Amino acid sequence: MPRSLDCYQLAVDHRFVTTWHPKATRAFATRRPRPLPFVGLQLLLCVSLARAAPPMLPTGGHFVSGSGAIAGSGQSLTINQASSRGIVEWCEFSIGSGRTVTFHNGSGATLNRVTGGDASIILGRLSATGSVYLINPQGVIIGPGGVVITGGRFVASTLNVDNRAFMGGGSLTFSGGGNGVVVNLGKIGSSGSDVMLISRTAVINAGDIDAAKGSAELAAGTQVLLQDSASSRQVFVQAGSKGKALNAGAIRAAQVSLQAADGNVYALAGNRSAIRATGTATRDGHVWLVAEKGAVQADGVIEAANGGGGTVETRANELNVGGATVTAGTWKLDTPDLTIDRATANALSRSLSKGTSVDAQANGTNAATGDLSVTGNVNWTGNASLALRAVHNVTIASSTTISNAGAGNLTLRADATGVNNAGTVINQGAVDWSNSRGIVSTLYDMNAAYSPGKVISNPKWSAAPYSGLATQVTAYKLVNTLADLGRVSQNLAGNYALGKDIDASASGFANFFSPIGPTENSPFTGQFDGFGHSITRLTAGGPNAPQPQPDYVGLFGMIGPTGIVRNLNVAASISGETGNTFGIIAARNDGTIAYAKTSGSSGGGSFGNAGNGGIAGVNNGLIERSSSSADIGYGGGLVGWNTLTGTVVQSFASGTTSGGNHGIPGGLATTNSGVIKQSYATGVVAAFGYGGGIVSSNGSTGVVEESFATGWVASPPGLLDERLGGIAAVNRGKISNNVYWDKETTTRTSATGSNTGSAPPNTNGLTTAQMSTPASFAGWNLGAGGVWAMPAGAKHPILQWQAAPD
Numbered sequence: 103m104p105r106s107l108d109c110y111q112l113a114v115d116h117r118f119v120t121t122w123h124p125k126a127t128r129a130f131a132t133r134r135p136r137p138l139p140f141v142g143l144q145l146l147l148c149v150s151l152a153r154a155a156p157p158m159l160p161t162g163g164h165f166v167s168g169s170g171a172i173a174g175s176g177q178s179l180t181i182n183q184a185s186s187r188g189i190v191e192w193c194e195f196s197i198g199s200g201r202t203v204t205f206h207n208g209s210g211a212t213l214n215r216v217t218g219g220d221a222s223i224i225l226g227r228l229s230a231t232g233s234v235y236l237i238n239p240q241g242v243i244i245g246p247g248g249v250v251i252t253g254g255r256f257v258a259s260t261l262n263v264d265n266r267a268f269m270g271g272g273s274l275t276f277s278g279g280g281n282g283v284v285v286n287l288g289k290i291g292s293s294g295s296d297v298m299l300i301s302r303t304a305v306i307n308a309g310d311i312d313a314a315k316g317s318a319e320l321a322a323g324t325q326v327l328l329q330d331s332a333s334s335r336q337v338f339v340q341a342g343s344k345g346k347a348l349n350a351g352a353i354r355a356a357q358v359s360l361q362a363a364d365g366n367v368y369a370l371a372g373n374r375s376a377i378r379a380t381g382t383a384t385r386d387g388h389v390w391l392v393a394e395k396g397a398v399q400a401d402g403v404i405e406a407a408n409g410g411g412g413t414v415e416t417r418a419n420e421l422n423v424g425g426a427t428v429t430a431g432t433w434k435l436d437t438p439d440l441t442i443d444r445a446t447a448n449a450l451s452r453s454l455s456k457g458t459s460v461d462a463q464a465n466g467t468n469a470a471t472g473d474l475s476v477t478g479n480v481n482w483t484g485n486a487s488l489a490l491r492a493v494h495n496v497t498i499a500s501s502t503t504i505s506n507a508g509a510g511n512l513t514l515r516a517d518a519t520g521v522n523n524a525g526t527v528i529n530q531g532a533v534d535w536s537n538s539r540g541i542v543s544t545l546y547d548m549n550a551a552y553s554p555g556k557v558i559s560n561p562k563w564s565a566a567p568y569s570g571l572a573t574q575v576t577a578y579k580l581v582n583t584l585a586d587l588g589r590v591s592q593n594l595a596g597n598y599a600l601g602k603d604i605d606a607s608a609s610g611f612a613n614f615f616s617p618i619g620p621t622e623n624s625p626f627t628g629q630f631d632g633f634g635h636s637i638t639r640l641t642a643g644g645p646n647a648p649q650p651q652p653d654y655v656g657l658f659g660m661i662g663p664t665g666i667v668r669n670l671n672v673a674a675s676i677s678g679e680t681g682n683t684f685g686i687i688a689a690r691n692d693g694t695i696a697y698a699k700t701s702g703s704s705g706g707g708s709f710g711n712a713g714n715g716g717i718a719g720v721n722n723g724l725i726e727r728s729s730s731s732a733d734i735g736y737g738g739g740l741v742g743w744n745t746l747t748g749t750v751v752q753s754f755a756s757g758t759t760s761g762g763n764h765g766i767p768g769g770l771a772t773t774n775s776g777v778i779k780q781s782y783a784t785g786v787v788a789a790f791g792y793g794g795g796i797v798s799s800n801g802s803t804g805v806v807e808e809s810f811a812t813g814w815v816a817s818p819p820g821l822l823d824e825r826l827g828g829i830a831a832v833n834r835g836k837i838s839n840n841v842y843w844d845k846e847t848t849t850r851t852s853a854t855g856s857n858t859g860s861a862p863p864n865t866n867g868l869t870t871a872q873m874s875t876p877a878s879f880a881g882w883n884l885g886a887g888g889v890w891a892m893p894a895g896a897k898h899p900i901l902q903w904q905a906a907p908d
Contacts, residue, residue, distance in 0.1 A: 162194065170185065170190075206231055207233070209231070222236060253292070257328070258298075273328065275340075310351055317335060321360075366393055397422065398420070406431070419438060424446050426449050428458050434463075436463050448478065474497070475499060484510060493517070494525050496525075497529075514529075524549055536560050568696060570667075572629060582604075584605075599632070604636070604638070619661065629665075633669055654690055655676060655689050660688065661695070672698070674701075685742065699728065702732050720742060724749050727752045729755065740783075754781055766792040800834065807836075811843045833854045876899075
């Protein structure tokens with residue numbers, strides 16, 4: 103058949119992107135050149151097409167694995183596949199305009215390998231009930247007017263794949279193959295799965311890709327792994343080729359990924375160019391633009407949605423994102439050294455003002471120092487947050503301003519990996535939070551200097567309820583090691599933050615940790631924010647501890663009235679002697695403990711000890727939104743003594759509390775003279791005479807309200823003086839009528855063992871079935887925005903903050 107050369111050209115250089123066909127100017131009359139500064143990529147595709155009618159269809163097809171039949175009828179070709187998976191080899195696989203190729207492969211998959219010397223050109227329609235893989239080392243081009251619609255996955259690749267691996271299902275490694283390109287100028291859609299375009303040299307979408315229930319992934323490399331996943335990206339470039347992955351069209355999928363390893367990734371702007379990750383029930387809306395040793399250029403609209411917002415990641419050796427506008431929950435920027443210049447600052451400002459929180463990091467890879475500098479103004483309105491993190495230093499240049507009007511937070515973090523490299527934060531410009539309700543947190547190495555520069559706070563700022571915050575703008579010294587933790591005692595009025603998790607058994611402190619603020623004369627009066635990190639395998643007190651032991655034993659001995667400990671997880675073994683006060687977070691709390699979580703054990707002493715609890719031994723201050731699963735001897739699940747000035751709110755305990763001879767354990771507290779509200783206990787109370795599901799003894803000033811207990815409350819039989827209650831062993835104060843207990847799991851039919859105050863009626867003892875029914879809790883707010891929640895399948899309410907995402 104006589105042929106001549108018609109050319110489809112896609113030119114992408116520092117001036118423009120344009121597509122054209124000399125013999126079909128009408129089809130391209132509406133396409134205009136689109137500016138693409140700083141791209142530096144030239145690609146020319148010339149594809150030989152048959153000029154004579156009729157247009158082309160695939161030729162030479164035959165099954166080499168699996169089974170089926172191939173039948174043609176003039177303008178169409180049908181592949182009826184009998185097996186769930188099949189492999190067909192073709193001499194050529196192209197579809198001319200007006201022609202159709204249809205795969206009837208059920209929900210299975212068909213691998214099509216082209217052995218001839220021509221690229222695959224799809225100008226007509228390719229459809230399938232299942233998945234279609236098209237492998238052609240010479241390239242795959244879906245031209246203008248070309249349409250690919252599959253019920254399952256569509257994969258176009260110039261890299262090869264092993265037949266046995268394909269027929270076996272599961273992960274696939276694409277490698278070898280040729281230097282052809284994969285280009286979409288038409289429309290590719292998968293109604294139920296993914297669209298994946300893979301090439302060694304270049305992968306380009308200048309058309310439309312729609313995979314609303316799956317992922318759309320473009321990858322350039324010499325070896326690419328396709329790994330099935332229902333919840334995350336599935337294509338990973340394992341070996342680079344300095345190839346390019348480019349989007350100059352529209353992509354809509356649950357998740358989107360463009361990867362080029364050591365090459366370049368382009369997400370380009372245009373009237374119709376956009377990347378939108380819409381998410382599904384199993385896939386969060388997520389966009390990845392990744393070139394670990396190459397460059398990423400992002401322009402135009404990038405969206406990631408998943409209910410409250412998805413994630414966009416731009417990760418590369420070099421980032422050029424000044425033309426991007428990102429609408430998502432979070433935009434992550436990750437590069438070896440990061441300079442936020444004017445263009446990048448404008449992109450961050452636009453995106454932040456659209457509600458996208460930004461997390462930007464200088465990661466120190468590829469032999470970089472890991473410094474982050476801000477040289478352009480970042481100003482936004484709204485509640486989105488900005489985090490600037492550096493492996494080494496963070497610097498705000500002179501005449502540069504970072505400001506927010508709204509409730510946005512700012513985090514400036516040096517030494518992001520917590521290695522004590524003297525990382526510092528230097529502010530030579532201005533941080534202006536005078537019109538913001540958000541907070542500013544600066545974190546720097548304990549052994550480094552901090553230059554605060556000009557920082558303006560809001561005189562009308564007040565801390566959010568239950569936050570544990572005391573100041574709007576706070577600079578913290580980083581605690582990265584157990585030795586750093588010990589240095590906190592050198593300045594008990596300082597502000598500190600955990601830089602990472604700490605294993606407290608990893609040094610000579612293993613047998614005994616000297617409490618921070620060990621006495622009434624030297625309490626901790628600063629702020630300690632764990633930022634969600636953990637201290638594990640901490641040991642304090644016990645027979646191997648130096649003598650004499652301090653009166654207050656715990657991570658903190660005593661937290662003073664202005665002291666604050668928040669956002670901290672501790673797993674510990676705490677023990678003491680008769681007369682000592684001990685607790686896992688603090689032996690004595692006169693300040694504030696918020697969002698603390700403990701596990702392990704705390705025990706020792708005997709009857710007459712000064713207090714023992716999973717959070718605090720004695721609480722004269724505030725404990726809010728905290729919990730403990732620790733096993734407690736001679737004490738309370740959360741606190742030992744909650745005194746007249748003590749308040750426990752929206753907290754819970756689930757560990758076992760026990761008392762030996764004359765011990766008086768309580769699910770939340772041994773004695774309560776203060777307030778316990780909106781809290782609960784689920785742990786076993788192993789009493790020796792006296793024991794209560796929430797407290798052992800509720801004093802005359804003690805108040806318990808809107809709380810419940812479910813833990814087994816029991817004592818050895820035969821004791822002459824046995825006082826056990828679903829709520830309290832002894833009550834002389836007030837237990838409100840909105841307090842409940844599970845009479846089946848506690849085995850208690852009355853609220854108290856002895857009552858001279860006010861207590862709820864015995865009808866507040868509920869069955870386990872009633873405990874899982876919201877209507878059983880009169881006056882409680884179990885709806886959205888309320889204090890309580892009742893998750894599906896739960897046996898009792900939980901606190902709303904427990905159900906909230908981290």
